[in-house]
Amino acid sequence: xxxxxxxxxxxxxxxxxxxxxxxxxxxxxxxxxxxxxxxxxxxxxxxxxxxxxxxxxxxxxxxxxxxxxxxxxxxxxxxxxxxxxxxxxxxxxxxxxxxxxxxxxxxxxxxxxxxxxxxxxxxxxxxxxxxxxxxxxxxx
Ligand SMILES: [Zn+2]
Numbered sequence: 001x002x003x004x005x006x007x008x009x010x011x012x013x014x015x016x017x018x019x020x021x022x023x024x025x026x027x028x029x030x031x032x033x034x035x036x037x038x039x040x041x042x043x044x045x046x047x048x049x050x051x052x053x054x055x056x057x058x059x060x061x062x063x064x065x066x067x068x069x070x071x072x073x074x075x076x077x078x079x080x081x082x083x084x085x086x087x088x089x090x091x092x093x094x095x096x097x098x099x100x101x102x103x104x105x106x107x108x109x110x111x112x113x114x115x116x117x118x119x120x121x122x123x124x125x126x127x128x129x130x131x132x133x134x135x136x137x138x139x140x
Contacts, residue, residue: 005036010067014096038117071096098129
């Protein structure tokens with residue numbers, strides 16, 4: 001399989017519920033996401049896909065959804081407090097772990113029709129979560 005990837009850098013805050021450790025506190029990360037698209041064949045240009053199309057779609061989603069935002073699980077006790085204060089945050093159905101954020105980015109871009117095969121989510125330079133799934137062979 002051919003693969004191409006784009007990298008997006010962004011900043012986010014979060015805290016994890018049901019967890020004991022540093023990420024149980026409200027804090028921030030400088031995140032880096034590598035989005036990998038794949039294909040068994042290339043198009044007439046010799047591309048899996050245009051790098052700039054992948055970059056634009058990934059950047060737009062991450063900017064809008066995660067960049068410089070506080071990511072919380074929807075049942076976090078901070079949600080009503082921040083809502084009452086008129087403070088912005090993003091409430092997710094899942095814990096805002098690197099694994100779950102990788103999957104959300106993956107699913108969004110797949111939903112747009114991009115042939116995404118993996119998202120590598122660097123919570124730090126040394127801690128990476130990967131969500132990967134092969135391409136469906138029978139496309140609608
Ligand atoms: Zn963290």
